[in-house]
Amino acid sequence: MSSLKPCVEALYEGVGRVADRIPELPKSEVVLVRLLMLTAGALLREFEDRLKPHGLNDSDFRTLMMLYSSEDGSATPSELCVLAEQKPTNMTRIANVLAKRDLISRSHATHDRRQVLLRITPAGRRFVAKLLPPMFPAVAESFACFSATERKTFEKLLKKLALHIDRTVDTDACP
Amino acid sequence: MSSLKPCVEALYEGVGRVADRIPELPKSEVVLVRLLMLTAGALLREFEDRLKPHGLNDSDFRTLMMLYSSEDGSATPSELCVLAEQKPTNMTRIANVLAKRDLISRSHATHDRRQVLLRITPAGRRFVAKLLPPMFPAVAESFACFSATERKTFEKLLKKLALHIDRTVDTDACP
DNA sequence: GGTAAATAGTTCGCTGGTGAACTATCAGGT
DNA sequence: ACCTGATAGTTCACCAGCGAACTATTTACC
Known part of the structure; x- marks a missing residue:
């Protein structure tokens, strides 16, 4: 799959060679940035692989989890945008996906009719409860x-x- | 822009609430995964913002840097795929972009005519040398x-x- | 009370990245 | 030499995410 070892090695060598030509290069910081992105990328890919069989990607799932783990199981798209780090455009698409599968419901807020209220459904809660536990071993293993x-x-x-x-x-x- | 603070707070609260319902949840690992992705995502976005004025995105730039920092300034697409964590499909596109701007050149390998040899051009080296230094302060600041x-x-x-x-x-x- | 500016959400067109299918070349066994 | 299977790269069709433009509603100010 996505082997990190060669990347990590090449990273250190490469940074060394670049620093030979451009001495002001902040070597340790550059190494940190790339290590961070490398690691996060690998974790993300592994996670999405486990999600794919259930027909969701990471942002869809993250949005659903935000609702699952919220105080009362509901939120507006804009709130979810902040929490799930998404743009409004994409949140519309995500809400469409989740609503079509009846994992969440859409309704209008009464006090401000511009707002939309997304709420996780009982089916959505069952879905999360089924989905999560099988992933625990892998998550734990990642940091073993x-x-x-x-x-x-x-x-x-x-x-x-x-x-x-x-x-x-x-x-x-x-x- | 993309404020992380609310995400971090919501993360801890959310994980707590989920753990109330699903006690087997490996809390600290989940927190680590999300923190890692949050941080990497924010760094990536900031970096791409600085790259955008020059008409490149992160993968394009990373590929160019792999050539810049390689032993002899050249590599095959497959090698770059491993190092820059890209699929062959996308590497073709990246090579097209970089070649069109004369930052790299394309030629066939002599000993194996299936292979393509990508090589950074003098213009490509000058481009990197101009582009990099102004980014150093921001990178250093990120880890200050x-x-x-x-x-x-x-x-x-x-x-x-x-x-x-x-x-x-x-x-x-x-x- | 009525107009102007701000805000919530959606639609649309575009870019970046992917898997599947395809072409061209190479390697290995017979 | 010749067929089989593997490998390098490209093309094609599709999905996810984004900025810009739009609609509907609310707020602020005169």
Whole structure:
């Protein structure tokens, strides 16, 4: 399948050679970015492979999970856009897919008739409850190389990075 | 732009609520997967925004960089597919794009006439040399929240994870 | 109360990426 | 030499996601 080892090796060699020609290159940061994307990409592909037999892709599933895990099982498209990192355009398509399969229902909000209310159906909940457990072993296995301490450290650093990048992008956009 | 903070918060809350209903849920692993994808996604989007003015996307650029950073400035499409994590179909398109802009050249390998040899042109090298340096500050800033030790730790863990996942996926495919 | 600006969602046309089918070349056994 | 199967790359038809333009509703301001 998608073998990461050659990529990782080539990454280190390649960055070294580029740095020979362009010495200002921030080597360790570039390595981090690419490692991050490599890893995330591999995990995503594996996950989507497991989802495909059920006719969903990651964004569809993520959206459904947002509803499943929300306080009252409902949300508006715009809320879901923020949480599932999607653009409104695509959220319309996702809602269409999920609604067609009766995993969610569509209705109008009463207090603001522009808004649409998406709600997970009982069938949607059953679907999630059937779908999730078989995936647990694979997810656990992905991080089996980490000790409990390492997992904790990794999570702490990742979270710190995520929130830092968030701030960076925001301030980039404003001035 | 794409604010991560609400996503991160919703992630922790959501995983908690799901675990209430499905107790076997491997909470910390799920959090890690999503954090990883969230972060990688945000970095990718930011990077592509900086690339867009030059008319390239991430895969195009990554492919060009593979040639730039290779031993002799050349490679076959299949080699690039492995290194840039692309399917042959898409590599054809990428090669078309880069060749049309004279950043790379196409020729046939002599010893095996099935193979195509892609080679970065002098113009391609100049393009990379012009393009890269202005991006360095942003890349450095992305990881500015890390101390030197943290960066080192993070890289070590990421690399370990990448190689572990690699092995996992491989052995998954075989039996 | 009525017009202007903002907001929620959808539709449309386009780009990027994929699997399946195809062509051309090479390698191996007979 | 010749057929079989593998390999490198391309073409084609399709899906997912995006920006721009549009509709419907709400809010703000005079």
